[in-house]
Amino acid sequence: MVSFREILERATKGPIMSSRDFDMKVLIPKVREVVQRYEIRYDPETPCPSDDDLADRIHQAALDLYADAGTYVIDTERVIQFSRKEIEEAIYEAPREAYFGEGPDRCVFKGRKPDDSEIPHCHVGSGTDTTEDVALKMVEAYGRISKAKTVSIPSVTAFGRLKSAAGSPVETLAGISMMRIGREGLRRAGRPGMGIINHMSSCVQGISTIAASNPEFGARPSDGWLIAPQAELKIDYSSLNQVAYLTSWGANIGQEAGPIMGGYAGGPEGTAVVTTAYCFHGILVARATYHLTYPVHITHVASTTPDMLFVVSASGQAVSRNVGVPYYALGYAAAGSATRQYFYEAAAYLLAIQSSGMGIEDVHPNKAVVTNGALPIDSEFTCSLGHGMAGITRKDANQIIKKLIKIYSDGIKNPPKGRILDECYDIRTMKPDDDLRRTYDEAVRELGKLGIRFK
Amino acid sequence: MSRDETLKELGEAIVRGDKERSSRLVEEVLGEVDPLAVIQRGMMPAMEKVGDRFSSGEIFLPEMLMATEAWNEAMRLLKPKLLEAGEGVAKTGTVVIGTVQSDVHEIGKNIVVTLLNTAGFEVHDLGVDIPASKFIGKAEEVNADIIAASAIMTTTMTYQQDILDHLIAAGLRDKYIVLVGGGVVNQKWADEIGADGYGETAVEGVRLAKELLTRKRGG
Numbered sequence: 313m314v315s316f317r318e319i320l321e322r323a324t325k326g327p328i329m330s331s332r333d334f335d336m337k338v339l340i341p342k343v344r345e346v347v348q349r350y351e352i353r354y355d356p357e358t359p360c361p362s363d364d365d366l367a368d369r370i371h372q373a374a375l376d377l378y379a380d381a382g383t384y385v386i387d388t389e390r391v392i393q394f395s396r397k398e399i400e401e402a403i404y405e406a407p408r409e410a411y412f413g414e415g416p417d418r419c420v421f422k423g424r425k426p427d428d429s430e431i432p433h434c435h436v437g438s439g440t441d442t443t444e445d446v447a448l449k450m451v452e453a454y455g456r457i458s459k460a461k462t463v464s465i466p467s468v469t470a471f472g473r474l475k476s477a478a479g480s481p482v483e484t485l486a487g488i489s490m491m492r493i494g495r496e497g498l499r500r501a502g503r504p505g506m507g508i509i510n511h512m513s514s515c516v517q518g519i520s521t522i523a524a525s526n527p528e529f530g531a532r533p534s535d536g537w538l539i540a541p542q543a544e545l546k547i548d549y550s551s552l553n554q555v556a557y558l559t560s561w562g563a564n565i566g567q568e569a570g571p572i573m574g575g576y577a578g579g580p581e582g583t584a585v586v587t588t589a590y591c592f593h594g595i596l597v598a599r600a601t602y603h604l605t606y607p608v609h610i611t612h613v614a615s616t617t618p619d620m621l622f623v624v625s626a627s628g629q630a631v632s633r634n635v636g637v638p639y640y641a642l643g644y645a646a647a648g649s650a651t652r653q654y655f656y657e658a659a660a661y662l663l664a665i666q667s668s669g670m671g672i673e674d675v676h677p678n679k680a681v682v683t684n685g686a687l688p689i690d691s692e693f694t695c696s697l698g699h700g701m702a703g704i705t706r707k708d709a710n711q712i713i714k715k716l717i718k719i720y721s722d723g724i725k726n727p728p729k730g731r732i733l734d735e736c737y738d739i740r741t742m743k744p745d746d747d748l749r750r751t752y753d754e755a756v757r758e759l760g761k762l763g764i765r766f767k
Numbered sequence: 768m769s770r771d772e773t774l775k776e777l778g779e780a781i782v783r784g785d786k787e788r789s790s791r792l793v794e795e796v797l798g799e800v801d802p803l804a805v806i807q808r809g810m811m812p813a814m815e816k817v818g819d820r821f822s823s824g825e826i827f828l829p830e831m832l833m834a835t836e837a838w839n840e841a842m843r844l845l846k847p848k849l850l851e852a853g854e855g856v857a858k859t860g861t862v863v864i865g866t867v868q869s870d871v872h873e874i875g876k877n878i879v880v881t882l883l884n885t886a887g888f889e890v891h892d893l894g895v896d897i898p899a900s901k902f903i904g905k906a907e908e909v910n911a912d913i914i915a916a917s918a919i920m921t922t923t924m925t926y927q928q929d930i931l932d933h934l935i936a937a938g939l940r941d942k943y944i945v946l947v948g949g950g951v952v953n954q955k956w957a958d959e960i961g962a963d964g965y966g967e968t969a970v971e972g973v974r975l976a977k978e979l980l981t982r983k984r985g986g
Contacts, residue, residue: 336832336836340829344829386871441921467921469922475928476925477869477923477925477926478922478923479868516869516870516920542871543874572828572874574824574827575828578829578830608950610827610828610969611968611970680951681950681953682953
């Protein structure tokens with residue numbers, strides 16, 4: 313594989329181009345070209361396709377795209393380019409397994425295949441904004457879910473009167489504080505070795521990540537450290553600094569990307585191709601051992617509409633069939649937490665990604681914009697469905713998803729607000745109130761009638 | 768081809784994002800049709816159509832950007848003629864827009880810029896990673912009506928508040944309509960920091976810009 317030093321050299325020696333030219337003259341026309349060349353079509357009747365050939369064509373289209381476009385470096389205004397042969401070689405050599413955590417809590421996250429009979433990697437938690445007073449309790453509650461293999465810890469952005477701001481010293485303190493809270497919460501849950509794989513959702517700047525990674529605060533290379541690009545296929549020096557540091561430390565790096573459906577990638581077909589191409593960027597530029605994707609819709613943001621399900625499912629299949637790296641997806645429900653609609657949307661998304669060969673993570677309620685909007689019961693739902701539906705095929709998943717979409721599609725535009733943690737949990741015991749338990753049980757019962765099993 | 772047909776075709780070329788065709792058609796009609804009429808009868812309805820199609824999800828950002836490029840190309844030819852004739856296109860208002868400090872996300876902001884342009888606003892796009900003082904400096908320089916700030920992350924939202932703090936400190940708070948938007952921003956946050964409005968989507972943001980401006984002008 314092309315070495316990281318070589319990547320850094322290309323970042324300073326590659327062709328010079330303005331960011332706008334990269335968007336307008338490279339990315340947009342190339343995406344259109346490959347979508348046409350490989351005849352990639354989205355069918356609203358098939359949000360979760362089971363066409364292996366389509367998945368392989370998306371992979372080929374993504375290869376062509378990435379070989380033509382490469383990764384744009386914002387700071388140097390240059391493009392890191394790769395030949396198709398270099399990309400294929402990187403795919404061949406990319407790790408198919410990532411190991412997280414320590415001791416008895418250590419786990420392996422493997423690449424899966426579409427229609428795989430194995431239980432998917434169950435990742436729980438959320439990096440959404442959470443108040444300081446409940447963050448520790450949240451982590452502890454996540455850690456107590458025995459089926460969960462790895463965890464995301466919340467993002468706390470307000471500490472008393474101090475508000476965290478990107479690039480400010482408060483952000484550095486927030487990162488350190490979250491590291492301590494995350495480790496302590498898992499210790500209290502009796503799983504001190506569990507891997508936290510969303511470092512650092514509290515921080516944007518590389519300097520904060522590096523500061524918080526001091527083992528004194530509980531950080532470990534066996535956790536997972538996320539590197540985010542800019543849409544689409546762009547990276548900055550702050551992220552490359554993190555890669556330089558984390559690779560030198562031997563830490564697990566996660567390539568995270570949120571391609572925008574309706575943005576530069578165009579419609580669902582182009583977005584599926586760009587989502588797949590991010591995987592190659594992740595292997596080569598971010599030096600990732602695991603990959604996270606969360607495509608978002610440009611206007612309604614939610615990822616549970618048929619076009620968005622197609623994007624994540626089709627690209628997930630392209631990667632799981634042809635690349636085989638540990639790959640999971642994060643969805644955003646329109647509905648707020650503690651609502652029936654949330655569970656229906658979450659079920660559709662989880663079935664789409666699980667049957668497509670990906671690992672699963674809690675679908676985030678309320679498009680992840682509400683403070684204390686994520687609930688531990690979301691994680692219980694994710695893991696129970698993941699275990700109960702092991703072995704589901706894409707074809708069966710598609711049938712159930714279509715029925716679910718019919719139930720919730722009207723609620724996407726004006727979704728129910730739901731209740732936040734403070735309103736539906738006893739914070740002292742971290743138990744859901746009777747109303748929420750009833751809503752959950754009813755949702756599970758209704759979903760059972762559609763053929764969804766929970767274990 | 769009659770003049771009306773040419774203007775219709777010009778509109779269609781803009782909708783398709785066909786730069787070459789739209790500039791050829793502008794050259795064709797320039798001697799015969801008043802430049803302002805070319806814009807008002809041929810080009811503006813086309814951009815409205817582009818905005819509507821984007822809002823309804825029929826087209827996406829690439830198509831909208833290409834249409835904007837075709838519009839800009841046509842305007843490049845029309846502007847000198849407008850100046851010669853002493854004419855100007857009435858603008859809806861002036862907006863200074865950017866992504867806040869430490870935040871380099873631009874797609875959402877770029878969509879708002881394009882939609883504001885199509886809605887007839889004069890837009891000053893500062894780009895990304897813009898400190899509060901630059902928003903205000905530019906707004907003062909161009910005598911803006913609206914300051915619009917985008918933030919995509921919870922850790923950069925704070926810089927939207929900074930803009931309001933700077934405006935208050937400079938005694939300029941009431942001079943500008945301040946709009947906020949971005950992935951993690953919501954109405955609650957907009958209320959908390961005292962912004963005048965929040966658009967969940969680009970379309971909503973532009974609608975709000977027009978509405979608040981009309982209200983401010985006593986409409």
